[in-house]
Amino acid sequence: MNRRAVITGIGVRAPGGHCTKDFWELLSAGRTATRSITFFDASPFRSRVAGEVDFDAGAEGLSPREIRRMDRATQFAVVCARDALADSGLMPGEPDPRRVAAVLGSAVASATSLENEYLVMSDAGAHWLADPGYLSPHMFDYLSPGVMPAEVAWTAGAEGPVTMISDGCTSGLDAVGHGAQLIREGAADMVVAGAADAPVTPIVAACFDAIKATTPRNDDPASASRPFDGSRNGFVLAEGAAMFVLEEYGAARKRGAHVYAEVGGFATRCNAYHMTGLKKDGREMAEAIRAALDEARIDATAIDYINAHGSGTKQNDRHETAAFKRALGHHAYDVPVSSIKSMVGHSLGAIGSIEIAASALAIEHHVVPPTANLHTPDPECDLDYAPITAREQRVDTVLSVGSGFGGFQSAMVLHRPEVVSR
Template structure:
């Protein structure tokens, strides 16, 4: 039941962060790798990709699920849920939050993803053709898209609202906006929110290769993801999870938690144009940015940093650059813009949550991670993308962009915590 409006929170903050990424198995190692410009892209190890047009990916490395889960839990869970649980544990610990199964505690979960348990679906299909008895009784419950959120709730003992949404590549940042909405509605004091995906499989790569979406720069994996570069040839598929603890500012203050940042507002729009291609005008992504700024009561001249969608696809990078220049006008020339995807590839359902993590830590440490591999700037991408090397910067207000298949545009405005 919602609280009365007179007692509802008006400010929402992030107090904890957990991560499992292609460049690190926790928050700080991932962040230091990103600041150093270190790539997590390499040859695929999940399957034999020798005959595939694309043989590279951004995989989570050195992750042993048995180090985190007992055998029974392993049998019933898919990798995308395992990633989410591990990241959520770190986030909750980082926040100093006690989640003890109290049914009266107002703690919810919002873990989004884009492609659900794709590896399990693919494996069960093969098992079904071989021998139907080989298909696990946990198959259905392990692959459905709400399972990471439910697994996190079970693991933590969180009895508040549990939700999951799929907005393709915009899923991760949408989770934070939905968490904020849940708190502002008075339905929870805390929401453990983020994104996860783990779908590096033969069928996935076959489909994406047939679309022509993936980079084929197989001989130089670390240099394959090239956002805003004139020689970019597609995105690099990735995986991982990033989870954040989102709570009302009042709740955080009452328990003495120190926020990383505030979620000030956001907006969602639809291109309503095509199942995979963005609208050629870019106007609806631009509208999402304008509405997000308006919702956050923030002027374009107040924004210091944009954590870009920056996929390294030819059309998307140009449209995003054009939209940013249109929205920010003269202020665009002083904006710092960077794309973590140049190092971790496209983490799909986790991508937007990673961008939120990057923004929070950029505010904490006064440094913006680079866009690596930006050797030959595209003339149509004419902003400051922080090429090659991280840059010291005082980031107090930032924009995070995330655009997904189907034309889903999600933009969040994030700010340094206020006293």
């Protein structure tokens, strides 16, 4: 069996825009969408900046019942899935619903609704014993992460495998990687895959405040996210989603579908070392990169652009830099690297899928998005991080990587289907 998984539809909701087109325009212009938090009173917090999505669920076509039933992250996922399906050009009932799958990734699932319900039940924390009489009838939908991919499956009419993946900040990469595997192994002919998270809430912000992972640069929110810059001091919390339609390449080509990119290779590893710590040598990420390259059947020198995890913490930026050198050898110095988190922040489990969207669009438009706010390079990060300005250049193959709490390290190779003959 020689089945190949390709992306034929994309839907994005990210800070700074209302659709996939807005998202790409922001990236290619090098604009930032991080701002002071508006969703709640952040004055008591160490970090008071975030990447918020300007999202009107009603205007996006969700009914009042859907809005009441779904958490904000689930709303993101459903709206993005609808966009991806429309973008793919597939007709309703095409293909056979029994051959359609759904895979969703998320790090904190329905955190927004769970926190809101707790505040109502406990009278904003005034009572240790919460009154169940105030419990929402949709609490099960918020407690069970599996409801999120189920909503996407209902949107897509998917009667095949339906899966939830929660691997922290690699969830978005891992969900699309799993979806591509379903295509390759013949378990599905079409997969709606991606990730969504809406973690800009007091409880999530407090958790990252406690470990000083998020930036305290509150005086200039637009430049607060500074991956690979010597002045960086933490990441910017964000929200968002990206969903994709994955199809078998032969079937997509037969129906004349527009193909953004092929998921050529995917791999994930764990460092089995520390919940939040990373080893300096980048070995686990390098191993994931090499395995993804092997699956894609390409050499390291074929990589035209690296979409980095680039969270904006010293530990992560230096770990990644070491991993690129270890996996790609001298080519690591020749290939541009950038982090879109500098523009849209870090949306936890969703960001891996949002970065896949950026990678596929980089191939589509032959543009390398920049690393915004990179003015003072860290001497220990000595690669080409494409600072400030996007670059127009030939992009046929992209390496996108992710790193997450728990020691998760994931890598994906995306390329034009014509690049590798199978």
